[in-house]
Amino acid sequence: MEGVFDPAQLRTFLAVAQTLSFTQAAHRLGVRQSTVSQHVRRLEEAAGRQLFSRDTHGVELTEDGEAMLGFARSILEANERAAGWFRGTRLRGRLRFGASEDFVVTRLPEILKGFRREHPEVDLELTVELSGTLHQQLEAGKLDLVLAKRSEERPQGQLVWRDRLVWIGAEGLRLDPGRPLPLIVFPPPGLTRARALDVLERHGRSWRIVCTSGSLNGLVAAARAGLGVMAHTDGLIPPGLVPVPERAGLPELGPVDFVLLYGERQRDTATRAAAERLAEAIMAGPVP
Structure with a gap:
C-alpha cells in the first residue's frame, strides 16, 4: 500500500460515490468514462482495497468505500486550506x-x-x-x-446528486382506490408538486389537496397525522414516514x-x- 492518495483520483471517487454511476461521474467531471475507471482503479490500488462493487445492476460502495468517503473529504479539504494559505x-x-x-x-x-x-x-x-x-x-x-x-x-x-421521487405517508395509512388520492403538497411553484400532479393526471388518478404548506415541517406534520400522502425524495424521507406500498397502485414519480x-x-x-x-x-x- 502506497499510503499516498492523488487528489484528482479522490475527486473522481467522490463523484462516483455521489452518482453511483461511472457514466454520470464522467459527465459531471467533464472527462471520459475510461478516465473515471482508471482513477478509481488506481485509487483502489493505492488503498489496497476494493472501494466499489460493480455488477449488472449498478455500482455500490463497499464497506471500505464508505470509510474512504470521510478520508477523501478530509484530504481534499486539507489540500484546499493549504492552497489557500500559500496563495496568500x-x-x-x-x-x-x-x-x-x-x-x-x-x-x-x-x-x-x-x-x-x-x-x-x-x-x-x-x-x-x-x-x-x-x-x-x-x-x-x-x-x-x-x-x-x-x-x-x-x-x-x-x-x-441523483435520486428518485416516491410517495410517502404515515405507517399503516390506508388509501381507498375508489376515492380521490389525498395529497399533501407545497404551494406553486414547487417542482415536486408539479411533478406529482402531472403524473397523476397522465395516469388518470383522481386527487384532492388536503394540506398545503410552504414549510417542509408543516407537510411532514400533516403526513404523520395520517391526512394523506406526499411526494418526496427517496433518500431524504423524514423520520416517522415510510414509502407507500406498491400494492396501493400509485404511479411512479420518476428520477430527480x-x-x-x-x-x-x-x-x-x-x-x-x-x-x-x-x-x-x-x-x-x-x-x-
Whole structure:
C-alpha cells in the first residue's frame, strides 16, 4: 500500500460515490468514462482495497468505500486550506446562497459551518425556499449560487446528486382506490408538486389537496397525522414516514436531480470566487 492518495483520483471517487454511476461521474467531471475507471482503479490500488462493487445492476460502495468517503473529504479539504494559505488570498465579500428546503436536515448545515470557519470574511446570506422559487430568484439576479432540484424548464446545472421521487405517508395509512388520492403538497411553484400532479393526471388518478404548506415541517406534520400522502425524495424521507406500498397502485414519480447553478449576473470576481469555493465544498461529498 502506497499510503499516498492523488487528489484528482479522490475527486473522481467522490463523484462516483455521489452518482453511483461511472457514466454520470464522467459527465459531471467533464472527462471520459475510461478516465473515471482508471482513477478509481488506481485509487483502489493505492488503498489496497476494493472501494466499489460493480455488477449488472449498478455500482455500490463497499464497506471500505464508505470509510474512504470521510478520508477523501478530509484530504481534499486539507489540500484546499493549504492552497489557500500559500496563495496568500482570503475570500471576502457577500455571497447570496439559496438552498432547497430538502437539504436543511442533511449535511448542508455542516458544510456551511465549515465554509464559515474557513472563510470568515465572506458575508454568507442563506435563503431556504422551494426549488421553483430559487430558480426564479436566481434568474432575477437575487442569488449568486443555488442548490436545488433540476427544473424541466431549466435543464442546466452541475449535478450534485441523483435520486428518485416516491410517495410517502404515515405507517399503516390506508388509501381507498375508489376515492380521490389525498395529497399533501407545497404551494406553486414547487417542482415536486408539479411533478406529482402531472403524473397523476397522465395516469388518470383522481386527487384532492388536503394540506398545503410552504414549510417542509408543516407537510411532514400533516403526513404523520395520517391526512394523506406526499411526494418526496427517496433518500431524504423524514423520520416517522415510510414509502407507500406498491400494492396501493400509485404511479411512479420518476428520477430527480439536485444541481448547483450560478447566477449569470455575478456582481464581482470576489463573489464568483466565493460561490465557486462553496460549490467545491458541497461537491466534496454526498449531501444527504
